[in-house]
Amino acid sequence: MFATLDLDIRPGSGIGMFELGTSLWAVIDILRGLQHLFPQVEVKFDPEDSATTPVILHLRPHLDLLFSGYHQRLHTICVRKLREPHPPVILRYKDTVISSSAEPLVRVHVSRTFGPTYPGDELKYPGIWFSFDDDGVNEGFKGGITHLEQRTQEVKRIFIRQKSVDGEERDALDEVIPCPIMHGDISSAVIKIHDGVHFNFFSSPLLLQVRIGETTAQDLTIDLGPPSRVHHKEDERMTIHSPNLQVSEDDGSTDYFYNYFHHGVDFLISGQTHVVRKIIIHSNMPGSPLFQRYKRCPWQLEGKPEDDEDDSPPRKHFYEKFETIRRFLSPGEMLPSMLLDRTDEYDNITLPNSSTRLYGYDGVILEVNEASQVVTVMLF
Template sequence: MFSTLELDVRPGSGLGMFEIGNSLWNVLDTLRGLQHLFPQVDVKYDPDTPTTPVILHLRPHLDLLFSGHQQRLSTISVKKLRDPNPPLTLTYKNAVLSSSEDVLKRVGVSRMFGPTYPGDDLRYPGVSFSFDEDARPDTLKSPIVQTDDREQEVKRIVISQKNLDNAQRDALDEVMECPAMDGELHRAVVKIHEGVTLQFYPSDSEPIQVLLGTSTAQDLTVELGPPLRTHYKEDDRMTIHARNHQSEAESDGDYFYNYQQHGIDFLISGTTHTVKKIILHSNVPGSPLFQRYKRCPWEVEGHPEDDEDEFPPRKKFYERVEEIQHFLAPGEAPPSMILNRADYEDGLRLPSSATRLFGYDGIILEATESGHVVSVTLF
């Protein structure tokens, strides 16, 4: 016997615990604690692009669409309103909109939401009601004769962000800035040999600078709050590639501050307690570290063309590794090292768990075999 799933419909804002603008990382983290409500979650994406939109299918009722660049919830689709596994009750302003006993029909929508423009669907700012189970895009639908059948049963409800000009939004559009994003990372500008500048939502807030060799663990706690995790550095295998032999001794006692909610790790010196390395994660679907960290929207900044150049060139997280390599050092790419994360995690099973490490002066790129950069390390 399934317990009833009760969700409130908020046009332009959200549905139940799901808020338009929530990040993919946060939503999946929330779903891990709600397995009694959503026992099966299917993650769908295009493995050929790092900016693929991601769909979470929560059987049988919900499809959550996340935008390709920001990985933020942009569209919520509710279907199979009458499926009893589990029973679904939808409310709007504390009134029952649909339930196992209350069939939602055209006349019910009109009574609750009022008049709207002509069309096959009933569209209101931030929400629409479809009488087609598949809810295909308008351009693909078969011609349907307009009907005034008051008893038509609603088969799908779609909740999306409201446009300021009331124009219909494309489902694949990026989410406009909204309160659900406040306090989350908007942009991380990387300056090689210096550090990173972090810009948070609201986007007009003061940026935070984290400088290599200068910013301390205490600075991070004051500016970013306590990390979600702290652990001491145990893996010293990369020290064999160091240019000087003091590196191994100097790394004794080093520890990581892990800010998974921002997609960033900081390696901190165990002696000076200053930042030694900064690791920024791209959260590419299908990669070995997918969903370990929220997407960090990093941008590597180059040198300005002249002293008056206020907008130095940048390369962003979604550009291919070959383009970023040419940006960092035009010419032949350096030799790469292969990192297979399946060698270190027994439960990891992926079609391609190996990545390549490309080292430059002050920065390391980790990329998949298909050329997607999954992380950037500054040192």
């Protein structure tokens, strides 16, 4: 027995529980709780360039969700196989059923519901259009088609995306225009080595500065809200590589992490002073071991200004290859790296690309995958 998908269509905004502009991380998190409706989810991406190319979620058999390449935001929703009964789908517009497995949606019903529009093989309206092609099989007008046959052409696919600006049609590779669902999310994070991170937010003039050695746990709670999780640090294996290893007084305190999964950021906080000691920023690269644990945080790594009057110092971005960032941080020879396999701590778990490499520089460590993409930046 299949549960019926009963979805309301909102042109330029979304459909059902899916809102345009929502992050890939948030949508997959929603889907985890809806396995009775979407038991089969397929993630498609370009493994060689998952930092900049779109990601597609196939929710078989009815929905395809396309996410923008850079900010991983829901850009386009495609509804297809409208009469497929496994599971059946009902579509509503303004509380009126416009399509079901028993009542197909045809051209004349679209015109009656949405009004007149420009002629063409597809019926296009602001924020929505209706196609009579079935997954690439052209079933548009043919020579000799009668007026009745035109009126009763069955809609095969429905596309929902943001409304165009100034009459220009949105391209599938464009980024999503900032919208209310994105308010409060990080739009960019400027990493300043030996200092901290400056966070900018969508649709907000607020600039949040988190400084290593200065910002407290209380500051983070006030500015970012309570963390998704507080995790007490137990893994001290990396300290063996520290050149300045010092034995501190054991007062029983333990360092702890503030995990902000919905922002793509972790903060390591001193158990003694409760001040930020380390900041970890995640790129959420599809195919990497940490994919979907954290939302993508679109970071920029800032270099040293050329002089005191330089107000636009050079930066490297999360989507650039490691070789480019390496030369930016250290123009000299290649530094040695350490191999990290994130599946070592788990039994009977394997991933096709579970290994990453850690490259250490003065004040920052980069975790790099096999496709030469920086998946995490650790600032200390």
